[in-house]
Amino acid sequence: MRSIDRFGVTEEQLRALVAEGLRDGGDWCDLYFEDTAYHDLLLRDGVVGSGGYHVDYGCGIRVLKGEKTGYAYAETTDFASLKSAARAAGSIAATATSLRGSALQSATQPRGESQDLYPELVAWEGADCKGFVEFLQRIEAGIRARDSRVLKVVAILSYSVSDVMMFNSLGELTSDHRPLGSLSVQVIFRQGDRTENNTVSRSLRMGAEFISEDVLEDLVSRAVAGMDARFEARRPKGGQMSVVMGAGASGILLHEAMGHAFEADFNRKGQSIFTDKMGQRICRPGINILDDGTLPRSRGACNFDDEGVPGQKTYMVTDGVLTSYLHDRISAGYYGVAPTGNGRRESFRYNPIPRMRATYMESGPDGTKEDLIASVRKGIYVDQFANGQVKIGEGDFTFFVKSGFLIERGRLTMPVKDINIIGNGPQALADIEAVAGDLKVDEGTWTCGKEQSVAVSCGIPSVLIRNLTVGGE
Amino acid sequence: MITDKELAFVREALQMAQAAGAQHARATLSVSEEDLVATLDGEVDRVTHCADRSLSLALFVDGRYGSYSTNKLDRESLSGFIRQAVDATRMVAEDPCRTLPDPARCCTDALTGDELGLVDPARLSLTPADRQNIALSASVFSSDKRIISEEGEYSDSVYDSVVMDTNGVCCRHSECSFDYGVEITIESGGQKYSGYWWDASSRLAELDAAACGRKALERAVGQIGSKPARSGRYTAVIDAEMASKMVSPLLRALSGYSIQQHNSFLMDSLGKQLFPEGLTLLDVPRIPGQTCSKYFDSEGVATREAPVIERGVVREYFINTYMANKMQMAPTVEDATRAKVLPWPEPGLDRAEILRRCGRGILVTDFNGGNSNPVTGDFSYGIEGYLFENGRIVRPVSEMLMTGNFLALWARLIAAGDDARPCQSKLVPTLAFAEVDFSG
Numbered sequence: 001m002r003s004i005d006r007f008g009v010t011e012e013q014l015r016a017l018v019a020e021g022l023r024d025g026g027d028w029c030d031l032y033f034e035d036t037a038y039h040d041l042l043l044r045d046g047v048v049g050s051g052g053y054h055v056d057y058g059c060g061i062r063v064l065k066g067e068k069t070g071y072a073y074a075e076t077t078d079f080a081s082l083k084s085a086a087r088a089a090g091s092i093a094a095t096a097t098s099l100r101g102s103a104l105q106s107a108t109q110p111r112g113e114s115q116d117l118y119p120e121l122v123a124w125e126g127a128d129c130k131g132f133v134e135f136l137q138r139i140e141a142g143i144r145a146r147d148s149r150v151l152k153v154v155a156i157l158s159y160s161v162s163d164v165m166m167f168n169s170l171g172e173l174t175s176d177h178r179p180l181g182s183l184s185v186q187v188i189f190r191q192g193d194r195t196e197n198n199t200v201s202r203s204l205r206m207g208a209e210f211i212s213e214d215v216l217e218d219l220v221s222r223a224v225a226g227m228d229a230r231f232e233a234r235r236p237k238g239g240q241m242s243v244v245m246g247a248g249a250s251g252i253l254l255h256e257a258m259g260h261a262f263e264a265d266f267n268r269k270g271q272s273i274f275t276d277k278m279g280q281r282i283c284r285p286g287i288n289i290l291d292d293g294t295l296p297r298s299r300g301a302c303n304f305d306d307e308g309v310p311g312q313k314t315y316m317v318t319d320g321v322l323t324s325y326l327h328d329r330i331s332a333g334y335y336g337v338a339p340t341g342n343g344r345r346e347s348f349r350y351n352p353i354p355r356m357r358a359t360y361m362e363s364g365p366d367g368t369k370e371d372l373i374a375s376v377r378k379g380i381y382v383d384q385f386a387n388g389q390v391k392i393g394e395g396d397f398t399f400f401v402k403s404g405f406l407i408e409r410g411r412l413t414m415p416v417k418d419i420n421i422i423g424n425g426p427q428a429l430a431d432i433e434a435v436a437g438d439l440k441v442d443e444g445t446w447t448c449g450k451e452q453s454v455a456v457s458c459g460i461p462s463v464l465i466r467n468l469t470v471g472g473e
Numbered sequence: 474m475i476t477d478k479e480l481a482f483v484r485e486a487l488q489m490a491q492a493a494g495a496q497h498a499r500a501t502l503s504v505s506e507e508d509l510v511a512t513l514d515g516e517v518d519r520v521t522h523c524a525d526r527s528l529s530l531a532l533f534v535d536g537r538y539g540s541y542s543t544n545k546l547d548r549e550s551l552s553g554f555i556r557q558a559v560d561a562t563r564m565v566a567e568d569p570c571r572t573l574p575d576p577a578r579c580c581t582d583a584l585t586g587d588e589l590g591l592v593d594p595a596r597l598s599l600t601p602a603d604r605q606n607i608a609l610s611a612s613v614f615s616s617d618k619r620i621i622s623e624e625g626e627y628s629d630s631v632y633d634s635v636v637m638d639t640n641g642v643c644c645r646h647s648e649c650s651f652d653y654g655v656e657i658t659i660e661s662g663g664q665k666y667s668g669y670w671w672d673a674s675s676r677l678a679e680l681d682a683a684a685c686g687r688k689a690l691e692r693a694v695g696q697i698g699s700k701p702a703r704s705g706r707y708t709a710v711i712d713a714e715m716a717s718k719m720v721s722p723l724l725r726a727l728s729g730y731s732i733q734q735h736n737s738f739l740m741d742s743l744g745k746q747l748f749p750e751g752l753t754l755l756d757v758p759r760i761p762g763q764t765c766s767k768y769f770d771s772e773g774v775a776t777r778e779a780p781v782i783e784r785g786v787v788r789e790y791f792i793n794t795y796m797a798n799k800m801q802m803a804p805t806v807e808d809a810t811r812a813k814v815l816p817w818p819e820p821g822l823d824r825a826e827i828l829r830r831c832g833r834g835i836l837v838t839d840f841n842g843g844n845s846n847p848v849t850g851d852f853s854y855g856i857e858g859y860l861f862e863n864g865r866i867v868r869p870v871s872e873m874l875m876t877g878n879f880l881a882l883w884a885r886l887i888a889a890g891d892d893a894r895p896c897q898s899k900l901v902p903t904l905a906f907a908e909v910d911f912s913g
Contacts, residue, residue: 041565044734045799049568053561055543055554069519075526075544088522095517095605129564152734188735188848195735197848235851238876238912239704256842269513270621271658273665349523389842389855393658393667394696396872398842398855420843420853420874469701471843471853471874473910 003165003175007033007059007077014167017061017079021086022169024093026063026070028329029086030168032306033059033077034348037125038160043136043153051129060348063089067268067330071351117294117301117311120179120207124159127208132157135211142220143187147227151195152188157181159210166308174308180299180455181210182445187223189231196230198223199386199402201445203455204297226384226403229415236406236416238472242379243421243465244372244407248440249385251458253465254289254359256388257397257425259458260450262291262316262324263342263354264331266392273395273426274322282322283429286364289317291326293341293357299446299455300358307343307352314340317429328354346452356448360459364435369462372434374410380470381405381412382421395425423468436462474504474633474647475586482546483528483637489552490532491639493559497533497573499638499772502526507630510604514623515614517605530555534562538571570798573772578804579642580769580776586633586647590762591675593649596629599677604629611653613686620690621665625655627682636773644769649675653682657689661697668692673896675764692838695859699869701913702860708834709875709909710827712858713892715840716814717899720754722845722852722879724809727781727789729796731847738850738880739787748785751817751886755780756789757900758810765898770807781809813900816891823892824903829864831887831905836861837875850879856911873913882906 004011014031021029038054059082060073070092074081140153162178182203189196200222202215245253266272274282293302293311302311307329316324325331328343331354344355366372373381381404388399401419405412441459448456483502490498504526511519528551529542539562543554582588608627614620629652635645654671670688674680711719723739731737739747758776760766769775772793780788789805797804816822828836836859843854857871883906890902 039561047566047568049538049566049571051539051561051565053539053541053554053558055545057545068517069521071519071521073523075524085522091601092517092520095520095601129561133564133566152736154734186736190735195848197736197846235876238874238910269624271624271665271667349525351519351521386844387842391667391841393665394871395665396841396855396857398874400842400844400853418844418846418849418851418853419876420855422841422855422872422874424872469872469874469912471876471910471912473876 003163006035006163007165009077009079011173013079017082017086018167018169020083021061021063021090024090026065026090026093028064028169030062030166030307031059032348033165034162036160036162036347038158040156040158041132041136043140043155046140048133048136056347058348060351061085061089062351063092064330065093067334068092069351073348117296117303118179118205120161120177122208124161124179124208132211135216139185139216139219142216143223146220147189147224149189149191149227150187151190154186156184166304168308172308174304176303178205179207180205183215183219184445185219185223189227191231194231196227198227198230202443203299203445204443205299205301206297230403230417233403233415233417235419236380236470236472238470240467240469242376243468243470244369244376244379244381245460245463245465246369246381246383247436247438247462248442248459249444250382251360251442251460252385252388252399254361254460255356255448255456255458256390256399257423257428258289259291259356259359260390260392261395261425262326264325264327264335265354267325268331268334271392273393277322280322281320282317282426283320283432285320287317287320287432287435288315288362290315290362291342291356291359295358295441298358298441298457300356300457302341302357305341305343306345307339309339309341309343312341326354326356328352344454346454350452353451355450355454356456358441358457358459360439360441361435361461363437363439363461366434366436368436369438372436372462372464373407373412375434375464376407377409379407380416381407390425396422397425398422420471421468428465428468431466432463433466434464438462474506474631475502475635480635483635486528486530486551486555487637487639489555490530490559493556495532495534495559497639499531499573499636501529501634501636503634505630505632507628508604509626509628510608512608512612512625515609515612517609520601530558532558532562533571533573534559536567536569537562537565538568539565570795572794572798573638573640574774574794574804576640576642578775579773580644583644583646583768586645588768589759589766591648591764591766592631593676595677596631596649599629607682611655611682611686613690617659617690619659619661620657621660622658623655623686625653625686627653629677636769638773642773644773646767646769650764651677651680653680653685655685655689657686657693659693666693666696668696673764675762696857696869696871699857699871701872702835702870702911704912706908707911708831708887709906710824710831710834710836711904712824712836712838713890713894713901713903715837716901716904717897718840718854719882719904720812720814720899720901722850723754724812725847726850727787727791728808729790729792729800732790733796733800736847738848742787743790744786746786747880748782748883749886750784751889752782752785752883753780753815754782755813755815756809756811757813760811763811763895765811767810772807774806776806776810781812811898811900813893814889814902816902817889820891822888822890824890827888827890827903827905828861832864833862835859835870835911836866845879852877852879870913873911876910876912882909
């Protein structure tokens with residue numbers, strides 16, 4: 001089905017809606033149509049005893065006057081409702097008092113490769129739901145077969161398919177079909193009179209082929225991995241120390257400590273600690289940090305962002321120098337550069353803002369994870385995380401470590417868990433002493449919560465950072 | 474907001490579900506409208522208008538259960554959606570514990586939705602110009618040369634929902650909310666510092682937007698020159714603005730879902746003295762005129778004032794109908810609606826008095842990330858605030874971590890103030906604890 005037919009509008013109506021939005025003198029108008037179906041199945045106490053199905057449908061209309069935004073949406077796509085929303089969004093033109101920024105430009109340059117980054121090889125809609133139920137049951141059986149300490153298993157399969165269509169005042173019409181499959185598993189273990197938990201997840205933009213033996217084995221093996229150490233783990237003595245961050249999920253460091261501060265809206269408003277640092281060295285030569293919307297099947301992949309800009313790969317730090325912010329159309333207009341495909345939103349209910357996609361650091365020249373650990377006299381190695389946060393102005397970031405080990409005289413010793421680590425973004429960048437050659441992009445269910453929830457991914461090779469503050473007793 | 478026609482439509486949805494094969498069903502219609510004006514540096518930056526309407530359905534089909542929602546509410550779309558939902562429910566396993574709540578436990582006194590007096594007619598007369606005036610007049614951007622960015626956001630909204638089920642339960646809740654929040658970033662000595670403050674009320678006249686900018690600026694300026702204090706054990710005073718972070722994990726641990734799944738550090742705690750006598754935590758869900766008050770939970774079960782923790786003794790788990798059936802326990806309510814920590818050791822203490830009584834320690838005014846382990850109660854949070862000595866603030870601190878265990882933390886409760894902010898969903902005052910580990 002053509003997107004325009006799915007939403008029951010004609011191209012003539014799209015042009016009329018844009019004209020309505022610009023009636024009061026707006027500079028730019030864009031429309032974002034969305035039709036999302038979201039399903040979930042929950043396994044608890046050994047049975048898949050509940051399921052869900054949720055439909056979200058509507059259209060968001062944005063009008064810009066300079067950098068000022070008017071936004072409204074309708075939960076139907078009948079022309080009268082959309083026209084009313086366009087009029088409400090267009091009212092910004094009458095209220096904007098001071099305008100900065102240059103005119104918005106076309107962003108239809110090709111991505112380089114025109115293939116679909118996330119084809120739905122097996123359609124979720126109409127797929128064998130009974131097969132999904134059996135799959136969840138096999139996950140629990142696999143986990144229980146590998147560890148007799150398992151007390152409870154909760155497994156959730158969620159999958160969604162979003163069809164979006166975008167049209168703007170340049171006449172650009174784009175559409176995207178976005179499948180997403182996610183599995184998360186929480187396990188409670190008991191050993192003697194102690195209990196511990198472990199949570200693992202996997203999420204990819206793909207069709208029902210996501211339900212595979214590979215995913216099952218990955219989740220089962222990770223769900224029971226490291227539990228001996230978890231039961232032995234203690235809080236370390238807190239304070240400043242060297243931290244070796246394991247490859248993969250440690251990419252949360254980049255997301256929190258640097259990625260948000262590179263988002264152009266924070267810089268346009270003068271709030272970021274990296275404002276006015278463009279072109280300057282911010283870490284040692286050889287370090288490259290990028291935000292990539294082109295990784296096939298990644299949660300952060302974008303054929304197009306939510307402003308119709310083609311997905312692309314953006315180097316924020318090149319050879320240690322700050323080379324780009326992450327732009328939506330507004331900030332790109334302000335800085336006079338091309339948008340970078342980072343204009344993203346949670347749904348048609350939200351206006352797009354600069355957001356990360358898959359943020360990672362390229363592999364470095366400093367050997368292996370073991371080499372990094374061996375170089376530390378006293379510190380900590382961390383490899384599993386729950387969440388993170390940053391204060392944009394100050395640059396202070398934190399992330400919560402689910403598991404890791406003390407490093408003593410170059411060797412991993414006592415397991416540690418449930419500690420927060422805090423640092424300052426620019427300082428942490430400057431304190432990166434070594435980067436291993438083992439880049440891994442994590443495929444967990446990472447969701448960024450900057451004003452709106454957006455699926456992202458992150459990755460990093462093993463890195464050694466001097467002087468982060470580790471929580472402890 | 475919900476019209477008689479829409480109420481009839483909800484009843485019809487329940488009939489459609491039964492016609493499609495569901496033996497029982499619950500339907501919740503939610504309708505809301507919001508207008509927002511965001512400002513940047515004292516100018517209007519964004520205006521938005523939102524109007525939402527969605528229908529949620531809980532279906533009980535041949536001993537099976539599923540939950541569904543849609544915002545495609547034309548009759549034809551809804552009919553197809555319900556048929557599909559009933560078919561999907563048949564795919565999952567039977568679960569005899571899934572039932573509607575006993576109608577005798579359900580709310581019967583929420584008929585108009587405005588019994589608590591949370592709908593302010595002033596919203597109806599607000600014009601776009603009024604909203605801009607509120608947002609712009611709260612700006613303090615020009616008041617201090619150190620301010621490099623001020624982002625304010627004013628919004629007003631009305632929310633209306635009705636819950637009906639096939640046992641005849643019908644209850645409705647309507648509530649307005651007027652909100653203003655502002656983040657101010659300043660520059661001093663080449664460093665940036667930010668401060669945030671907000672206010673909210675169900676009554677426009679009670680919203681104090683003008684005070685927010687001053688307070689946010691005060692918080693940003695207060696952090697100038699901040700640095701970590703030496704790692705060690707300090708008395709911790711948690712400002713009322715942030716203190717709910719010390720209470721929310723207790724409420725989660727007392728949820729029936731957590732208990733049933735052994736995912737709680739308060740297993741087998743009912744009736745036991747696990748906390749000090751100084752901690753009394755109530756649920757006060759029915760205070761008229763107070764934001765977040767509500768007569769019923771998501772199942773339509775009537776809320777009631779009840780002790781959750783009384784003088785340190787755990788008095789209540791939050792057990793909905795499903796968990797009650799699974800755990801063979803008496804049901805209560807789904808969750809605390811409006812948790813309230815009572816003052817201790819005496820009423821009337823505010824932050825200044827608590828600092829004076831504590832003498833020396835760290836006053837926590839903001840958290841930066843962190844988390845807790847639901848099974849063990851271990852926590853670790855990033856913090857910023859102030860070092861205080863002799864009851865007076867000495868200097869700002871930041872880039873520090875506060876680490877511990879919730880049971881051990883509460884066992885060292887020194888005081889609970891009488892200064893909870895009524896705009897917050899949980900009424901938690903300034904709290905003070907002895908011997909807390911801080912790393913810096």
